[in-house]
Amino acid sequence: MNVHNIMEDIVADAVGDVFDEEEQNRKQGICTCDQCRIDVTCYVLNRTKPQYIFSGRGLAHLKTDYQNNLQKMADLLGLVNTAIKKVNAAKRPRFAHKGDHESFRPGGPLFNFPTIMGKIFSGTNFEPLKDVSVFLMHQGSPITMINPNWQNPYPVSEKTAGTFLFWPYPSSAEREAETKIFEFEVTTERGKFEELHYYFNLELTAQAVFNDSIHLQQTFELEPLYLFPR
Structure with missing residues (x-):
């Protein structure tokens, strides 16, 4: 059985939207590199109740339900912003934190x-x-x-x-x-x-x-x- 936590997709989308908007407007002056995006996503997921699905029907239902619930999305975005502040205040010292958030991915084989x-x-x-x-x-x-x-x-x-x-x-x-x-x-x-x-x-x-x-x-x-x- 292939079980998936739909919150991984919902959180990743929310984090991506916030960081993409920041890259365009530069309102907060935060780092938008790939590593900071990952750290924020992990912070939020570790504080979010997982919701598991194993079918396409479950995926469509839960994702639509979450996105249409304004209070749930407001709570999620609040947690994302909290995570951004914490991650930006203590960025990983060994990572380059380049402006381009796309990581280099080598081609196969x-x-x-x-x-x-x-x-x-x-x-x-x-x-x-x-x-x-x-x-x-x-x-x-x-x-x-x-x-x-x-x-x-x-x-x-x-x-x-x-x-x-x-x-x-x-x-x-x-x-x-x-x-x-x-x-x-x-x-x-x-x-x-x-x-x-x-x-x-x-x-x-x-x-x-x-x-x-x-x-x-x-x-x-x-x-x-x-x-x-x-």
């Missing part, structure tokens, strides 16, 4: 990497580590991430409970459905622990289009990793 997740522990007491940087290496260098919000090296902290995440930028392919094996190495910075060298492979099939959507069920999970004191 492409090898789209999954998100890669792992956990790193102390080899002496088996507790999750903190204050350690984890690198994802490919062909001897840190591989580029899909956008500036994904870091390589990944700074493991107390808040992440030993978890690290990577999402590599797609690699070009010669043709759709081509298969290729990519070799990776997970390493850590020099410090109070011995260096880690963990190797793994991913076999991917080239796809026609760029995939920039996260699917948790497709995340590639590494086995637990352990560091020992020097």
Whole structure:
């Protein structure tokens, strides 16, 4: 069953309308880049009750009902404006925030990497580590991430409970459905622990289009990793 949260479409439309109007009139003087649009959309969705549908009839009914209800739309736009103020006051520091809100999307065929997740522990007491940087290496260098919000090296902290995440930028392919094996190495910075060298492979099939959507069920999970004191 393909279930969809219709609020994702309604919120995305509302956020897009507000930002598009701002780009034309420049009344608020806010950043209208793609990343700020995404952050505002996420802020609103996290504070909006989801409404799920699984048919075209449900989609048409709920979307029309929401758009025709003036109070619902007023509440939604109020939440959008609150989100814009908060996001604009604390913009992501690693993102360029270019005026053009359209992100660069590479053309296919492409090898789209999954998100890669792992956990790193102390080899002496088996507790999750903190204050350690984890690198994802490919062909001897840190591989580029899909956008500036994904870091390589990944700074493991107390808040992440030993978890690290990577999402590599797609690699070009010669043709759709081509298969290729990519070799990776997970390493850590020099410090109070011995260096880690963990190797793994991913076999991917080239796809026609760029995939920039996260699917948790497709995340590639590494086995637990352990560091020992020097």
